[in-house]
Amino acid sequence: MKFTAPVAKNETYEVTIQDLTYEGMGVAKIEDFPIFIENALVGEKVITLITKVKKNFAFGRVDKVLVESSDRVHGIEKAYTQTGITPLQHLKYPAQLKFKQHQVQVDFDKLKIPAEVNETIGMEDPFHYRNKAQIPVRNVNGLLSTGFYKKHSHEMIPLEDFKIQDERIDKAVLIVRDILRKFQLEAYDERNHTGVIRNIMVRVGKYSGEMMIVLVTRTKKLPSVEEITRQINEQIPGLTSLIQNINPEKTNVVLGKKNVLLSGVDRIHDQLMGLDFEISANSFYQVNPVQTEKLYQLAIDKAELTKDDVVIDAYSGIGTISLSVANSVKQVYGVEVVEDAVKDAETNAKINKIKNVKFVVNKAEEQMEKWQADGLKPDVVIVDPPRKGLAESLIKSVADMNPKRVVYVSCNPATLARDVKLFGDFGYHLNQPVQPVDQFPQTVHVESVSVLEKA
Missing domain, CATH: 2.40.50.1070 (OB fold (Dihydrolipoamide Acetyltransferase, E2P))
Known part of the structure; x- marks a missing residue:
């Protein structure tokens, strides 16, 4: 029997917005059939014009707002919504921070991982932050x-x-x-x-x-x-x-x-973090330095470092985290796949007269296996992976090294939750609430810091 969607393209429907997707689109349902609606907020009653119908869902746009959310921002310019530069600009900033906390929580709940998620740390001025x-x-x-x-x-x-x-x-x-x-x-x-x-x-x-x-x-x-x-x-x-x-x-x-x-x-x-960094045209450097300092300070505090600790910084980039923790510990090892970034990291170590760091060019998962085989025993492992998260082989290598704790700096709550579940198979679990940090106000992206310890 062929399924017929309860909505049709170019038709209008009155709906109530129940939730926001991770992309910031409003979610409404007609007969349990989801409609994703741009520029719509939770609790709003709107007339939506259906723009596209797929097998399991539809897309719509707001034709008219009948009941408006108290979190709606007025006077926004259409161009910023059209380009996707500021997809959350229609949502008041305190509500953006709640949305990001909720997004992190949802990804843990989906995988049935017990996790408490703190309120998101925001900015005083959530505009004009990109460098x-x-x-x-x-x-x-x-x-x-x-x-x-x-x-x-x-x-x-x-x-x-x-x-x-x-x-x-x-x-x-x-x-x-x-x-x-x-x-x-x-x-x-x-x-x-x-x-x-x-x-x-x-x-x-x-x-x-x-x-x-x-x-x-x-x-x-x-x-x-x-x-x-x-x-x-x-x-x-x-x-x-x-x-x-x-x-x-x-x-x-x-x-x-x-x-x-x-x-x-x-x-x-x-x-x-009180250090001097040299940045070339091709360097990767965090685009929101105000929030990056909060993020890194959280990672350092949560790592509970001592002067005798050996630390591994996986995905070390131009050395920002490695060099920030170096003064608190005995030795830091950083691994990064981009050769130019490693050269930058070594230059930045020299500029700041930091000698207890060693950077290696390699894929993080391959280098962790090598270090583990060589018998390296870190006290703390810090990971700050790209959006795709960690390779399973890296998680196994980290667990085999048996560090006191793993500090996970994440830019994608979905892969974070998946990786935390994988760490659980090796006896490492969250020992405190996950802390989201708003690195990218007005957008849907959120960073966070989590700490895993062996039970």
Whole structure:
């Protein structure tokens, strides 16, 4: 018997929003059939227009709000919802923090893992926090423009204020855009793989104030390069670094392999956890330094480190966590798969005169097996994996090393819950509440710190 959905495309229905998805969409049900509705909040009664019907669910948009949530924010601009830059901007900030706490709790509950989740640690000012931007440059109505893509499309919406970026970055992007327009540079056309300027990347040191601008080009030659360089430096006084990055590939990866220094020096500095970090164009560096310090301090406090401890930092990046814990312990070992990041980490250790750290280039799971086979016995293991979480082999290697505790810094509650369950098979369990930290206000992403100990 063929199933017929209780809703039809282009028809309207009155519904009540029962929940939010992890992407921040409202969830309503008609005859137990879920409808996912953008820009709808829990408790609201809305008329929804159905935009797409699938076998097991449908998508809709709000046609009219009949009963409004007290958590709704008014006066939001459509462009930010269309591009997905700030998918939670219609939700008041205290409610965003509750939503993120709930998301973490839901993922543990789904796997029936007993876990208490604390309230999310938020920001005083949940806007203009990002210290890095990679802005696409495209031709819009015959004009070189900067902005962001409409969700699920290649159509760019021009923007001048990105809401969540450091305001110094927004200003710099507009200055560079206007100079490029003045010299009639051609914006990149991804369909035909033509044009010159692909992206403008800007990094700014939150505490140092140093700024780096990277012009990402498809071509080796940057027309009017000397004049453009001169004018950018005139209009952004004190600019630390101006770089041309050449990316001739047909790819959505922003940066190419070759950098050409146009003026200044090829890296900037910033401070984190009282340490000095050197940041190159290709470095990975946390984009919200205010919340990163809270996150790392939590990880350090929860690790309960002593001067005799040996610590492993898996996924060590440019050494931010490794170097932050080094002064509290006997020895730190860091592993990171990106070779350039390891070089940066070693440089940062030298800059800060830290000698009790050793960084290795390798996949974390392979290096943990090697260290375990070599008989390395860490007291504490800190993991800060990408969104896909930990490999099962890494969890087994960690358990075989038998550390006192494992501190898990997570950027994805679903893989965190899965990995905590796997650790449970080896006798490691949560010994305190999970602590979410809001690294990315106005978006659906949430970081957290968890501690696992052997029962």
